[in-house]
Amino acid sequence: MNLTWLLYHSGAGSFGVFSCVLDGVERQQSHRAAYRFVPRHSDELYLETDDPVLLLKQSEDLWCQGYNMRTGTTGIFPAFYAVRLPTDTIQAAKDSSIEKFLVRFLGSVQVPIHKGTDMLSSAMQKVACNRRLAAQPPSACVLEVSVRGVKISVQDQCHSAHRGDQCFHFFQLKNISFCGCHPKHSKYFGLITKHPDQQRFACHVMVAETTLHPLAESVGRAFQQYYRENIGYSCPTEDIFIE
Known part of the structure:
Protein backbone atom coordinates (compact mmCIF):
# COMPACT_ATOMS: atom_id res chain seq x y z
CA MET A 1 0.00 0.00 0.00
CA ASN A 2 1.47 3.36 -0.97
CA LEU A 3 1.23 6.94 0.24
CA THR A 4 -1.12 7.96 -2.57
CA TRP A 5 -3.64 5.20 -1.81
CA LEU A 6 -3.61 6.00 1.88
CA LEU A 7 -4.12 9.72 1.38
CA TYR A 8 -6.94 9.58 -1.11
CA HIS A 9 -8.79 6.49 0.07
CA SER A 10 -8.78 7.68 3.67
CA GLY A 11 -10.56 10.85 2.56
CA ALA A 12 -7.54 13.05 3.29
CA GLY A 13 -5.85 14.96 0.50
CA SER A 14 -2.12 15.50 0.81
CA PHE A 15 -2.46 19.32 0.85
CA GLY A 16 1.13 19.58 -0.41
CA VAL A 17 3.13 19.45 -3.64
CA PHE A 18 3.15 15.98 -5.18
CA SER A 19 5.97 14.68 -7.34
CA CYS A 20 7.10 11.34 -8.71
CA VAL A 21 9.70 9.87 -11.01
CA LEU A 22 8.53 9.77 -14.64
CA ASP A 23 10.76 7.98 -17.13
CA GLY A 24 13.69 8.34 -14.76
CA VAL A 25 13.19 12.07 -14.04
CA GLU A 26 11.55 13.52 -10.93
CA ARG A 27 8.65 15.77 -11.98
CA GLN A 28 6.55 18.01 -9.77
CA GLN A 29 2.87 18.65 -10.20
CA LEU A 85 -0.17 25.84 -8.22
CA PRO A 86 1.32 29.14 -6.99
CA THR A 87 4.89 29.65 -8.20
CA ASP A 88 6.22 30.08 -4.67
CA THR A 89 4.75 26.71 -3.68
CA ILE A 90 6.58 24.91 -6.50
CA GLN A 91 9.83 26.80 -5.91
CA ALA A 92 9.79 26.03 -2.18
CA ALA A 93 10.08 22.32 -2.91
CA LYS A 94 13.59 22.95 -4.29
CA ASP A 95 15.66 23.18 -1.18
CA SER A 96 19.06 23.82 0.38
CA SER A 97 20.05 22.45 3.83
CA ILE A 98 18.22 19.22 4.66
CA GLU A 99 17.99 16.80 7.58
CA LYS A 100 16.84 13.27 6.71
CA PHE A 101 15.03 10.70 8.86
CA LEU A 102 14.24 7.08 7.98
CA VAL A 103 10.80 6.05 9.28
CA ARG A 104 7.76 4.04 8.22
CA PHE A 105 4.62 5.69 6.91
CA LEU A 106 1.42 4.54 8.63
CA GLY A 107 -1.15 6.67 6.81
CA SER A 108 -3.18 9.87 6.76
CA VAL A 109 -6.58 10.93 8.03
CA GLN A 110 -8.59 14.13 7.77
CA VAL A 111 -8.93 15.98 11.08
CA PRO A 112 -11.46 18.65 12.17
CA ILE A 113 -9.02 21.09 13.82
CA HIS A 114 -5.51 22.21 12.98
CA LYS A 115 -3.61 21.77 16.25
CA GLY A 116 -3.49 20.20 19.69
CA THR A 117 -1.84 17.17 21.29
CA ASP A 118 -5.22 15.52 21.88
CA MET A 119 -6.11 15.95 18.21
CA LEU A 120 -2.75 14.52 17.19
CA SER A 121 -3.11 11.51 19.50
CA SER A 122 -6.65 10.81 18.28
CA ALA A 123 -5.52 10.94 14.65
CA MET A 124 -2.61 8.59 15.37
CA GLN A 125 -4.96 6.07 16.97
CA LYS A 126 -7.35 6.22 14.01
CA VAL A 127 -4.54 5.79 11.47
CA ALA A 128 -3.10 2.85 13.44
CA CYS A 129 -6.55 1.18 13.50
CA ASN A 130 -6.96 1.73 9.75
CA ARG A 131 -3.53 0.19 9.17
CA ARG A 132 -4.40 -2.91 11.22
CA LEU A 133 -7.68 -3.32 9.31
CA ALA A 134 -5.85 -3.04 6.00
CA ALA A 135 -3.47 -5.84 7.08
CA GLN A 136 -0.62 -4.13 5.22
CA PRO A 137 2.86 -3.47 6.66
CA PRO A 138 3.84 0.22 6.72
CA SER A 139 5.99 1.39 3.82
CA ALA A 140 9.57 2.58 4.23
CA CYS A 141 9.68 6.37 4.22
CA VAL A 142 12.26 9.16 4.24
CA LEU A 143 11.40 12.55 5.75
CA GLU A 144 13.49 15.50 4.61
CA VAL A 145 13.23 18.55 6.86
CA SER A 146 14.44 22.01 5.87
CA VAL A 147 13.57 25.68 6.28
CA ARG A 148 11.44 25.34 3.14
CA GLY A 149 9.27 22.55 4.49
CA VAL A 150 8.93 18.79 4.90
CA LYS A 151 9.23 16.29 2.06
CA ILE A 152 7.79 12.80 2.51
CA SER A 153 9.23 10.13 0.20
CA VAL A 154 7.41 6.80 0.39
CA GLN A 155 8.22 3.59 -1.42
CA ASP A 156 5.40 3.22 -3.94
CA GLN A 157 4.30 -0.40 -4.40
CA CYS A 158 1.63 0.44 -6.96
CA HIS A 159 3.49 2.40 -9.64
CA SER A 160 2.65 2.59 -13.32
CA ALA A 161 4.87 1.55 -16.23
CA HIS A 162 6.19 5.12 -16.64
CA ARG A 163 6.23 6.19 -12.99
CA GLY A 164 9.12 5.10 -10.79
CA ASP A 165 8.81 3.34 -7.45
CA GLN A 166 9.07 6.54 -5.41
CA CYS A 167 6.37 9.17 -4.92
CA PHE A 168 6.78 12.34 -2.93
CA HIS A 169 4.73 14.95 -1.11
CA PHE A 170 6.14 18.33 -0.12
CA PHE A 171 4.59 20.58 2.53
CA GLN A 172 5.67 24.19 2.98
CA LEU A 173 6.16 25.20 6.59
CA LYS A 174 3.41 27.79 6.25
CA ASN A 175 0.96 24.94 5.52
CA ILE A 176 2.07 22.83 8.51
CA SER A 177 -0.09 23.78 11.48
CA PHE A 178 1.04 21.30 14.15
CA CYS A 179 3.38 18.36 14.65
CA GLY A 180 4.89 16.25 17.40
CA CYS A 181 5.35 12.84 18.94
CA HIS A 182 2.67 10.90 20.77
CA PRO A 183 2.81 11.99 24.46
CA LYS A 184 3.13 8.38 25.71
CA HIS A 185 4.62 6.56 22.73
CA SER A 186 7.33 8.75 21.21
CA LYS A 187 8.07 6.33 18.37
CA TYR A 188 4.92 7.74 16.70
CA PHE A 189 5.13 11.14 14.98
CA GLY A 190 2.28 13.15 13.45
CA LEU A 191 2.20 16.11 11.07
CA ILE A 192 -0.97 18.18 10.55
CA THR A 193 -1.17 20.06 7.24
CA LYS A 194 -3.62 22.61 5.90
CA HIS A 195 -5.31 22.60 2.51
CA PRO A 196 -3.85 25.53 0.49
CA ASP A 197 -7.27 27.03 -0.34
CA GLN A 198 -9.80 25.64 2.13
CA GLN A 199 -10.18 25.18 5.89
CA ARG A 200 -9.44 21.47 5.71
CA PHE A 201 -6.72 19.63 7.60
CA ALA A 202 -5.04 16.23 7.39
CA CYS A 203 -2.75 14.40 9.80
CA HIS A 204 0.07 12.23 8.42
CA VAL A 205 1.49 9.61 10.80
CA MET A 206 4.90 7.91 10.89
CA VAL A 207 6.45 5.31 13.16
CA ALA A 208 9.99 4.13 13.94
CA GLU A 209 11.72 1.54 16.08
CA THR A 210 12.96 4.19 18.52
CA THR A 211 11.89 7.64 19.69
CA LEU A 212 11.13 10.26 17.03
CA HIS A 213 11.89 13.22 19.28
CA PRO A 214 14.91 14.10 17.06
CA LEU A 215 12.51 14.44 14.11
CA ALA A 216 10.17 16.70 16.09
CA GLU A 217 13.15 18.80 17.21
CA SER A 218 14.36 19.09 13.61
CA VAL A 219 10.99 20.45 12.48
CA GLY A 220 11.07 22.86 15.42
CA ARG A 221 14.50 24.16 14.35
CA ALA A 222 13.23 24.61 10.80
CA PHE A 223 10.32 26.71 12.09
CA GLN A 224 12.68 28.83 14.20
CA GLN A 225 14.96 29.47 11.23
CA TYR A 226 11.97 30.21 9.00
CA TYR A 227 10.72 32.74 11.56
CA ARG A 228 14.11 34.47 11.75
CA GLU A 229 14.47 34.69 7.98
CA ASN A 230 10.92 35.54 6.98
CA ILE A 231 9.17 37.16 9.95
CA GLY A 232 11.86 38.54 12.20
CA TYR A 233 13.42 40.62 9.43
CA SER A 234 10.14 41.73 7.92
CA CYS A 235 9.05 43.08 11.34
CA PRO A 236 12.32 44.30 12.91
CA THR A 237 12.47 45.46 16.49
CA GLU A 238 14.77 47.97 18.17
CA ASP A 239 16.44 47.55 21.52
CA ILE A 240 15.54 50.34 23.95
CA PHE A 241 18.12 51.16 26.59
CA ILE A 242 17.06 52.99 29.74
CA GLU A 243 19.85 54.92 31.42
Whole structure:
Protein backbone atom coordinates (compact mmCIF):
# COMPACT_ATOMS: atom_id res chain seq x y z
CA MET A 1 0.00 0.00 0.00
CA ASN A 2 1.47 3.36 -0.97
CA LEU A 3 1.23 6.94 0.24
CA THR A 4 -1.12 7.96 -2.57
CA TRP A 5 -3.64 5.20 -1.81
CA LEU A 6 -3.61 6.00 1.88
CA LEU A 7 -4.12 9.72 1.38
CA TYR A 8 -6.94 9.58 -1.11
CA HIS A 9 -8.79 6.49 0.07
CA SER A 10 -8.78 7.68 3.67
CA GLY A 11 -10.56 10.85 2.56
CA ALA A 12 -7.54 13.05 3.29
CA GLY A 13 -5.85 14.96 0.50
CA SER A 14 -2.12 15.50 0.81
CA PHE A 15 -2.46 19.32 0.85
CA GLY A 16 1.13 19.58 -0.41
CA VAL A 17 3.13 19.45 -3.64
CA PHE A 18 3.15 15.98 -5.18
CA SER A 19 5.97 14.68 -7.34
CA CYS A 20 7.10 11.34 -8.71
CA VAL A 21 9.70 9.87 -11.01
CA LEU A 22 8.53 9.77 -14.64
CA ASP A 23 10.76 7.98 -17.13
CA GLY A 24 13.69 8.34 -14.76
CA VAL A 25 13.19 12.07 -14.04
CA GLU A 26 11.55 13.52 -10.93
CA ARG A 27 8.65 15.77 -11.98
CA GLN A 28 6.55 18.01 -9.77
CA GLN A 29 2.87 18.65 -10.20
CA SER A 30 1.95 21.90 -11.92
CA HIS A 31 -1.80 21.91 -11.25
CA ARG A 32 -4.38 20.64 -8.76
CA ALA A 33 -7.77 19.24 -9.74
CA ALA A 34 -10.44 21.70 -8.57
CA TYR A 35 -13.39 19.40 -9.36
CA ARG A 36 -14.14 15.77 -10.02
CA PHE A 37 -14.14 14.92 -13.74
CA VAL A 38 -15.65 11.64 -14.94
CA PRO A 39 -14.56 10.71 -18.48
CA ARG A 40 -17.13 10.04 -21.18
CA HIS A 41 -14.57 8.88 -23.75
CA SER A 42 -11.52 6.63 -23.58
CA ASP A 43 -9.02 9.46 -24.18
CA GLU A 44 -10.25 11.55 -21.23
CA LEU A 45 -8.55 11.73 -17.82
CA TYR A 46 -10.39 10.80 -14.63
CA LEU A 47 -9.88 13.36 -11.86
CA GLU A 48 -10.85 13.48 -8.22
CA THR A 49 -10.86 16.81 -6.36
CA ASP A 50 -7.31 17.73 -5.24
CA ASP A 51 -5.66 15.17 -7.53
CA PRO A 52 -2.07 16.21 -8.38
CA VAL A 53 -1.85 16.97 -12.10
CA LEU A 54 1.12 17.58 -14.38
CA LEU A 55 -0.08 19.69 -17.33
CA LEU A 56 1.44 18.44 -20.58
CA LYS A 57 -0.38 20.53 -23.20
CA GLN A 58 -3.21 23.05 -23.44
CA SER A 59 -5.21 23.52 -26.64
CA GLU A 60 -7.05 26.58 -27.88
CA ASP A 61 -10.37 24.80 -27.35
CA LEU A 62 -9.73 24.98 -23.55
CA TRP A 63 -9.02 21.29 -23.22
CA CYS A 64 -5.76 20.13 -21.65
CA GLN A 65 -3.65 17.01 -21.84
CA GLY A 66 -2.35 16.05 -18.43
CA TYR A 67 -0.90 13.33 -16.25
CA ASN A 68 -2.68 12.35 -13.03
CA MET A 69 0.19 11.71 -10.62
CA ARG A 70 -2.08 9.82 -8.24
CA THR A 71 -3.31 7.24 -10.74
CA GLY A 72 -0.38 7.25 -13.16
CA THR A 73 -2.63 7.86 -16.18
CA THR A 74 -2.62 10.37 -19.03
CA GLY A 75 -5.56 11.93 -20.86
CA ILE A 76 -7.45 15.10 -21.71
CA PHE A 77 -9.79 17.15 -19.52
CA PRO A 78 -11.49 20.60 -19.57
CA ALA A 79 -9.04 23.32 -18.55
CA PHE A 80 -11.25 24.79 -15.80
CA TYR A 81 -11.22 21.46 -13.91
CA ALA A 82 -7.66 22.16 -12.69
CA VAL A 83 -5.94 25.18 -11.15
CA ARG A 84 -2.27 26.09 -11.38
CA LEU A 85 -0.17 25.84 -8.22
CA PRO A 86 1.32 29.14 -6.99
CA THR A 87 4.89 29.65 -8.20
CA ASP A 88 6.22 30.08 -4.67
CA THR A 89 4.75 26.71 -3.68
CA ILE A 90 6.58 24.91 -6.50
CA GLN A 91 9.83 26.80 -5.91
CA ALA A 92 9.79 26.03 -2.18
CA ALA A 93 10.08 22.32 -2.91
CA LYS A 94 13.59 22.95 -4.29
CA ASP A 95 15.66 23.18 -1.18
CA SER A 96 19.06 23.82 0.38
CA SER A 97 20.05 22.45 3.83
CA ILE A 98 18.22 19.22 4.66
CA GLU A 99 17.99 16.80 7.58
CA LYS A 100 16.84 13.27 6.71
CA PHE A 101 15.03 10.70 8.86
CA LEU A 102 14.24 7.08 7.98
CA VAL A 103 10.80 6.05 9.28
CA ARG A 104 7.76 4.04 8.22
CA PHE A 105 4.62 5.69 6.91
CA LEU A 106 1.42 4.54 8.63
CA GLY A 107 -1.15 6.67 6.81
CA SER A 108 -3.18 9.87 6.76
CA VAL A 109 -6.58 10.93 8.03
CA GLN A 110 -8.59 14.13 7.77
CA VAL A 111 -8.93 15.98 11.08
CA PRO A 112 -11.46 18.65 12.17
CA ILE A 113 -9.02 21.09 13.82
CA HIS A 114 -5.51 22.21 12.98
CA LYS A 115 -3.61 21.77 16.25
CA GLY A 116 -3.49 20.20 19.69
CA THR A 117 -1.84 17.17 21.29
CA ASP A 118 -5.22 15.52 21.88
CA MET A 119 -6.11 15.95 18.21
CA LEU A 120 -2.75 14.52 17.19
CA SER A 121 -3.11 11.51 19.50
CA SER A 122 -6.65 10.81 18.28
CA ALA A 123 -5.52 10.94 14.65
CA MET A 124 -2.61 8.59 15.37
CA GLN A 125 -4.96 6.07 16.97
CA LYS A 126 -7.35 6.22 14.01
CA VAL A 127 -4.54 5.79 11.47
CA ALA A 128 -3.10 2.85 13.44
CA CYS A 129 -6.55 1.18 13.50
CA ASN A 130 -6.96 1.73 9.75
CA ARG A 131 -3.53 0.19 9.17
CA ARG A 132 -4.40 -2.91 11.22
CA LEU A 133 -7.68 -3.32 9.31
CA ALA A 134 -5.85 -3.04 6.00
CA ALA A 135 -3.47 -5.84 7.08
CA GLN A 136 -0.62 -4.13 5.22
CA PRO A 137 2.86 -3.47 6.66
CA PRO A 138 3.84 0.22 6.72
CA SER A 139 5.99 1.39 3.82
CA ALA A 140 9.57 2.58 4.23
CA CYS A 141 9.68 6.37 4.22
CA VAL A 142 12.26 9.16 4.24
CA LEU A 143 11.40 12.55 5.75
CA GLU A 144 13.49 15.50 4.61
CA VAL A 145 13.23 18.55 6.86
CA SER A 146 14.44 22.01 5.87
CA VAL A 147 13.57 25.68 6.28
CA ARG A 148 11.44 25.34 3.14
CA GLY A 149 9.27 22.55 4.49
CA VAL A 150 8.93 18.79 4.90
CA LYS A 151 9.23 16.29 2.06
CA ILE A 152 7.79 12.80 2.51
CA SER A 153 9.23 10.13 0.20
CA VAL A 154 7.41 6.80 0.39
CA GLN A 155 8.22 3.59 -1.42
CA ASP A 156 5.40 3.22 -3.94
CA GLN A 157 4.30 -0.40 -4.40
CA CYS A 158 1.63 0.44 -6.96
CA HIS A 159 3.49 2.40 -9.64
CA SER A 160 2.65 2.59 -13.32
CA ALA A 161 4.87 1.55 -16.23
CA HIS A 162 6.19 5.12 -16.64
CA ARG A 163 6.23 6.19 -12.99
CA GLY A 164 9.12 5.10 -10.79
CA ASP A 165 8.81 3.34 -7.45
CA GLN A 166 9.07 6.54 -5.41
CA CYS A 167 6.37 9.17 -4.92
CA PHE A 168 6.78 12.34 -2.93
CA HIS A 169 4.73 14.95 -1.11
CA PHE A 170 6.14 18.33 -0.12
CA PHE A 171 4.59 20.58 2.53
CA GLN A 172 5.67 24.19 2.98
CA LEU A 173 6.16 25.20 6.59
CA LYS A 174 3.41 27.79 6.25
CA ASN A 175 0.96 24.94 5.52
CA ILE A 176 2.07 22.83 8.51
CA SER A 177 -0.09 23.78 11.48
CA PHE A 178 1.04 21.30 14.15
CA CYS A 179 3.38 18.36 14.65
CA GLY A 180 4.89 16.25 17.40
CA CYS A 181 5.35 12.84 18.94
CA HIS A 182 2.67 10.90 20.77
CA PRO A 183 2.81 11.99 24.46
CA LYS A 184 3.13 8.38 25.71
CA HIS A 185 4.62 6.56 22.73
CA SER A 186 7.33 8.75 21.21
CA LYS A 187 8.07 6.33 18.37
CA TYR A 188 4.92 7.74 16.70
CA PHE A 189 5.13 11.14 14.98
CA GLY A 190 2.28 13.15 13.45
CA LEU A 191 2.20 16.11 11.07
CA ILE A 192 -0.97 18.18 10.55
CA THR A 193 -1.17 20.06 7.24
CA LYS A 194 -3.62 22.61 5.90
CA HIS A 195 -5.31 22.60 2.51
CA PRO A 196 -3.85 25.53 0.49
CA ASP A 197 -7.27 27.03 -0.34
CA GLN A 198 -9.80 25.64 2.13
CA GLN A 199 -10.18 25.18 5.89
CA ARG A 200 -9.44 21.47 5.71
CA PHE A 201 -6.72 19.63 7.60
CA ALA A 202 -5.04 16.23 7.39
CA CYS A 203 -2.75 14.40 9.80
CA HIS A 204 0.07 12.23 8.42
CA VAL A 205 1.49 9.61 10.80
CA MET A 206 4.90 7.91 10.89
CA VAL A 207 6.45 5.31 13.16
CA ALA A 208 9.99 4.13 13.94
CA GLU A 209 11.72 1.54 16.08
CA THR A 210 12.96 4.19 18.52
CA THR A 211 11.89 7.64 19.69
CA LEU A 212 11.13 10.26 17.03
CA HIS A 213 11.89 13.22 19.28
CA PRO A 214 14.91 14.10 17.06
CA LEU A 215 12.51 14.44 14.11
CA ALA A 216 10.17 16.70 16.09
CA GLU A 217 13.15 18.80 17.21
CA SER A 218 14.36 19.09 13.61
CA VAL A 219 10.99 20.45 12.48
CA GLY A 220 11.07 22.86 15.42
CA ARG A 221 14.50 24.16 14.35
CA ALA A 222 13.23 24.61 10.80
CA PHE A 223 10.32 26.71 12.09
CA GLN A 224 12.68 28.83 14.20
CA GLN A 225 14.96 29.47 11.23
CA TYR A 226 11.97 30.21 9.00
CA TYR A 227 10.72 32.74 11.56
CA ARG A 228 14.11 34.47 11.75
CA GLU A 229 14.47 34.69 7.98
CA ASN A 230 10.92 35.54 6.98
CA ILE A 231 9.17 37.16 9.95
CA GLY A 232 11.86 38.54 12.20
CA TYR A 233 13.42 40.62 9.43
CA SER A 234 10.14 41.73 7.92
CA CYS A 235 9.05 43.08 11.34
CA PRO A 236 12.32 44.30 12.91
CA THR A 237 12.47 45.46 16.49
CA GLU A 238 14.77 47.97 18.17
CA ASP A 239 16.44 47.55 21.52
CA ILE A 240 15.54 50.34 23.95
CA PHE A 241 18.12 51.16 26.59
CA ILE A 242 17.06 52.99 29.74
CA GLU A 243 19.85 54.92 31.42
